[in-house]
Amino acid sequence: MSRSSLGVLVAAVVLLSLAVSARAGTVPPPDQEGDDTGLHLLREAAAAARLQDYTGTRFVTSWGISGASSTLFDVRHTAAGGLFVDDVSPREPGRWVDPGSLAGGMASPPEGMLRTLAGNYRVVPAGGGVVCGRDSLIVEALRPDGTRAARFWIDELSRLLLRREILDGAGRVAYADTFLDLTLPDPRPVPPATGSAPAEPPRVPSPSPSPSPPQSLPQSPPGPEELDRLRARGWEFSGSLPGRLRLFSASDAARDYLYLGYSDGLSVVSVFIQPGDLDETRLRGWHAQSLDGHTIWIRDSVEREAIWASGGHVYTVLADAPADMVDAAIAALPHEGEPGLWLRMGKGAARLLSWINPFE
Amino acid sequence: MSHLGERVSALVDGELGHVERERALAHLTFCADCRSEVEAERALKNRLRALDGPAMPADLTMSLLRMSEPGGPLPPRVRPFPDASRSFGGVPLPGMHSGGPPDNRPRGRAQSRGGRARRAGYVAVGLTSAAVAFGTMFVVGGLGATPAVVPQMEKFANQHKTTAPYGQLNVFGSASTPPAVPYEPARGDGAPYARSAHDTPTPTPRPATPAPGTPSTPPLR
Ligand SMILES: [Zn+2]
Numbered sequence: 001m002s003r004s005s006l007g008v009l010v011a012a013v014v015l016l017s018l019a020v021s022a023r024a025g026t027v028p029p030p031d032q033e034g035d036d037t038g039l040h041l042l043r044e045a046a047a048a049a050r051l052q053d054y055t056g057t058r059f060v061t062s063w064g065i066s067g068a069s070s071t072l073f074d075v076r077h078t079a080a081g082g083l084f085v086d087d088v089s090p091r092e093p094g095r096w097v098d099p100g101s102l103a104g105g106m107a108s109p110p111e112g113m114l115r116t117l118a119g120n121y122r123v124v125p126a127g128g129g130v131v132c133g134r135d136s137l138i139v140e141a142l143r144p145d146g147t148r149a150a151r152f153w154i155d156e157l158s159r160l161l162l163r164r165e166i167l168d169g170a171g172r173v174a175y176a177d178t179f180l181d182l183t184l185p186d187p188r189p190v191p192p193a194t195g196s197a198p199a200e201p202p203r204v205p206s207p208s209p210s211p212s213p214p215q216s217l218p219q220s221p222p223g224p225e226e227l228d229r230l231r232a233r234g235w236e237f238s239g240s241l242p243g244r245l246r247l248f249s250a251s252d253a254a255r256d257y258l259y260l261g262y263s264d265g266l267s268v269v270s271v272f273i274q275p276g277d278l279d280e281t282r283l284r285g286w287h288a289q290s291l292d293g294h295t296i297w298i299r300d301s302v303e304r305e306a307i308w309a310s311g312g313h314v315y316t317v318l319a320d321a322p323a324d325m326v327d328a329a330i331a332a333l334p335h336e337g338e339p340g341l342w343l344r345m346g347k348g349a350a351r352l353l354s355w356i357n358p359f360e
Numbered sequence: 361m362s363h364l365g366e367r368v369s370a371l372v373d374g375e376l377g378h379v380e381r382e383r384a385l386a387h388l389t390f391c392a393d394c395r396s397e398v399e400a401e402r403a404l405k406n407r408l409r410a411l412d413g414p415a416m417p418a419d420l421t422m423s424l425l426r427m428s429e430p431g432g433p434l435p436p437r438v439r440p441f442p443d444a445s446r447s448f449g450g451v452p453l454p455g456m457h458s459g460g461p462p463d464n465r466p467r468g469r470a471q472s473r474g475g476r477a478r479r480a481g482y483v484a485v486g487l488t489s490a491a492v493a494f495g496t497m498f499v500v501g502g503l504g505a506t507p508a509v510v511p512q513m514e515k516f517a518n519q520h521k522t523t524a525p526y527g528q529l530n531v532f533g534s535a536s537t538p539p540a541v542p543y544e545p546a547r548g549d550g551a552p553y554a555r556s557a558h559d560t561p562t563p564t565p566r567p568a569t570p571a572p573g574t575p576s577t578p579p580l581r
Contacts, residue, residue: 057395059385059388059389067382068382069378069382070381070382070385070386071385072385072388072398074399074402088371088372088385088388088398088402089371089372089374089376089381097521097522098522098524098527099524100524100525100527101521101522101523101524101527102520102521102522103521103522104524109524109525109526109527110524110525110526110527111526112525112526112527113524113525113526113527115526116525116526180388180389180395181392181395221526248525248526249523249525254515257512259516259519261520261523261525263525263526268520268523268525270516270519270520270523272511272516272519274509274511275507275509276507276508276509277507277508277509278508278509278510279508279509279510282510283510303517303520303521305513307511314509314511316511316513316516318516318517318520320520
């Protein structure tokens with residue numbers, strides 16, 4: 001009798017502590033899946049975006065410092081060929097992209113991205129809606145305080161992601177990516193590569209005779225030894241940024257700069273670090289802003305872009321993220337004052353003198 | 361708002377200003393008629409572009425693009441004398457590419473100088489040696505060690521846009537360190553997203569969460 005009531009009490013305490021730690025969000029509990037009751041829908045959407053043939057028009061808007069910036073894309077996807085995305089305003093030709101990338105509208109986030117999302121937010125179903133005249137299921141990503149961080153509309157029939165919204169801390173939509181029209185030639189998974197090329201939709205011409213869609217390969221975030229190796233080569237960076245942003249990629253393969261990719265499972269913030277002094281005279285189309293007395297160069301576009309110099313390095317941030325998140329990330333990155341001209345001259349003079357007089 | 365009309369062409373050509381472009385795009389969000397007009401215009405333009413002749417090889421295009429980038433490497437200009445635009449105090453700054461406009465100042469006058477010019481020449485030599493010392497202080501002090509750079513925005517934007525977070529094989533580090541992550545086709549359970557990616561085991565103690573509908577290995581009891 002007393003033993004069973006003790007058992008109930010222990011179970012209740014365990015459950016309660018689990019619930020509390022799930023809400024607190026400081027340390028992600030080992031398995032939050034139970035709480036993320038909408039995660040399977042996002043998984044189904046990710047799968048559908050790779051298996052389903054479709055054509056459509058996607059409209060992307062981000063709200064930045066100077067209002068909205070939008071882009072209109074034609075998209076065409078076949079399970080066999082991949083995803084082809086073409087900007088309506090042809091600054092650049094259309095291209096094959098990974099459906100898990102920003103260019104692919106994050107139509108098919110990789111499993112690691114979904115796990116990061118689930119680790120940072122509670123992913124829950126939130127009823128139904130209509131996008132492009134199609135019945136859809138809504139999934140929400142909630143912050144630990146219960147406010148919405150993102151909303152997803154998933155086609156009930158095909159499970160394709162029809163619309164994605166990211167909201168800032170004040171609950172305003174900061175980023176929206178939505179289909180304006182969508183055509184599903186055959187709304188069921190198509191067996192891959194039947195030998196003959198699938199019929200080309202006449203309205204989107206083929207960009208090149210032999211398109212090579214990008215290959216997605218499994219990847220884990222950089223392990224500690226990789227990061228140590230980069231740091232040993234002199235790069236300084238953090239494994240996380242404010243706003244639950246975690247490092248998912250770090251590479252100096254380009255040799256003249258370090259690329260860092262951060263994500264919270266929703267937004268993407270890229271940081272590029274180049275050794276050198278910023279040549280401000282060659283920044284055309286950028287305007288200077290002051291952050292605590294330091295100059296930051298910014299520019300308006302669908303992505304948020306910022307450039308600044310600190311400690312002998314030039315930092316460039318490109319972000320598809322709400323403004324408050326980007327601002328916090330930028331503020332958390334180094335902003336050292338430049339060693340002054342005379343200080344450096346002084347150092348140089350002192351070193352020259354020490355060469356002349358080794359006893360100095 | 362009325363239909364886009366002739367603005368369709370300007371939009372497709374990328375000739376609208378920011379505000380007008382936003383307005384046109386906003387109209388397209390609800391007007392299927394104008395959308396199909398944009399489609400038709402683009403199809404036509406693309407067909408015309410395809411007639412333009414053979415496309416340039418991709419790597420040539422890439423190197424041309426890189427050259428046109430503000431931060432891209434430019435071939436160093438060979439000059440008989442160090443000139444003020446790329447040297448400090450007579451000392452050429454190492455690592456600095458000459459990105460400035462070419463020096464078009466007339467040099468003809470220097471040819472017709474006499475004794476006064478020679479004296480000026482001695483002064484110039486004296487100034488130059490002072491300047492060499494002065495410049496060396498900068499070089500030694502670290503000014504010359506850091507090149508003046510401009511971010512390679514086109515390259516950066518491409519990497520930002522096309523990298524699938526947690527989804528692509530990234531080579532960490534330079535060519536000296538081979539990619540540590542081997543290609544792993546799928547878990548063999550036929551899960552479609554397994555083709556895209558799933559985490560290979562990482563030091564982070566985070567058990568893999570099986571997807572719904574995918575058979576997972578039964579836990580050991
Ligand atoms: Zn219209």
